[in-house]
């Protein structure tokens with residue numbers, strides 16, 4: 001008896017970019033490495049978006065369907081909290097796949113999300129506060145799944161659902177949420193705490209968090225599957241190796257995914273000759289068989305009126321060796337004043353056009369220009385955006401053509 005578990009494959013991530021193959025390569029490898037299992041569990045975010053393009057949906061469906069070509073002895077014996085008619089007999093061919101939907105796939109309950117779409121096509125069984133029980137090699141395996149919900153409702157929904165472990169079965173609870181202390185984005189704080197998870201399960205599978213962790217928890221184990229692809233510039237996510245997991249009767253093993261693109265994150269303070277510093281750093285990175293992604297984070301506080309040197313040429317310079325991504329995470333001095341100004345403007349209930357004029361007027365005053373604001377608008381109205389640009393950026397100080 002063996003069950004494969006993975007999550008967050010984010011199919012379609014980076015579509016139309018140099019990384020557009022990455023998510024499919026990883027899913028393909030995850031499925032390939034699962035073909036010796038009796039059951040496959042996916043803990044959400046199979047897709048990167050809630051309405052994937054047909055190209056992305058078809059490709060994902062084709063990869064998942066490989067599991068249906070492998071004979072298995074897995075039998076579905078019970079369904080709880082789900083209409084039996086929703087499960088296509090086609091989904092029980094070969095190695096069954098059971099999935100919840102994640103944050104990236106969530107749509108309103110009145111619409112079909114892409115995991116349900118896969119269920120309609122007979123490729124998997126979708127769980128949302130429901131349970132399926134299988135029999136594998138005389139073992140009973142109960143999979144209880146709650147799909148992703150907005151964080152503020154997660155605790156309430158889990159309590160209302162109140163899943164109960166099935167007697168004499170291996171019980172797996174699968175959810176896709178942030179759960180304190182595992183928080184993906186501080187902007188979206190969880191309502192669930194790890195202690196809120198119900199007792200009595202053998203394995204608690206948590207999707208959503210893109211780095212992995214495995215530890216004893218309550219009467220069983222807690223598994224953060226992590227993603228099969230890095231989708232953010234979180235250092236912890238990028239530096240974490242990617243795995244799928246295999247559960248047999250007694251233990252859980254991690255199987256590394258080998259076809260991964262390396263993600264390198266390096267921070268630079270906005271000071272001194274930042275351009276040369278970044279250039280020198282990029283030059284030290286050796287050419288690798290799979291082109292790595294290098295995320296350069298520019299941090300610190302930039303003085304007002306100092307513009308960052310144009311770093312785009314570095315992206316171009318190293319494009320044969322690296323995928324360079326420059327992220328501007330620095331603050332600009334005086335930013336608070338600008339926010340304050342916007343607040344004042346809002347209180348005066350000006351129209352967007354008046355707002356624009358007001359901001360422009362302030363900007364012109366800041367750079368010490370005496371040119372009348374209406375003149376700038378005249379210049380723009382005549383279509384001489386070049387001159388308007390030069391004036392506003394301080395390159396040109398008068399209305400005389402240069």
Ligand SMILES: [Mn+2]
Nearest residue numbers: 008045102208
């Ligand atoms: Mn995800």
